[in-house]
Amino acid sequence: MPCRDYYDDHPEQYFRDVTEPTLKKRIAFAESALCAVLTVFDSAPFDEMWGEIDFAAAGITSEELATWHNQHRQLDHQIRDAKIKAARAKLTLEELELLGLETP
Numbered sequence: 001m002p003c004r005d006y007y008d009d010h011p012e013q014y015f016r017d018v019t020e021p022t023l024k025k026r027i028a029f030a031e032s033a034l035c036a037v038l039t040v041f042d043s044a045p046f047d048e049m050w051g052e053i054d055f056a057a058a059g060i061t062s063e064e065l066a067t068w069h070n071q072h073r074q075l076d077h078q079i080r081d082a083k084i085k086a087a088r089a090k091l092t093l094e095e096l097e098l099l100g101l102e103t104p
Contacts, residue, residue, distance in 0.1 A: 031072065038069050 041049050055062055088101065096103045 035069070035072055035076075038065075 050062070053062070053065075055065070088096070091099070091101075093103055
């Protein structure tokens, strides 16, 4: 029983609101939850925990999940770096020095 089959084939039977904004919200929630769980794997015995995942029941492969997680991490880093750069750009030279940050 792959968990994604019944949602993929007929989502309107399982969700009352299948409008684009609602589905985007559900996807964002699922991705955030998945990222949080996989991040725990980074600080735990990875091989042991990864081996507990029933990929067949989920209808995905180990490689698909690893690829998604790596791409998601890269995107997270890019977004964080952009936010840090934007925040630093708002600081004066004096503020940068007071915070012990590298000055241009």
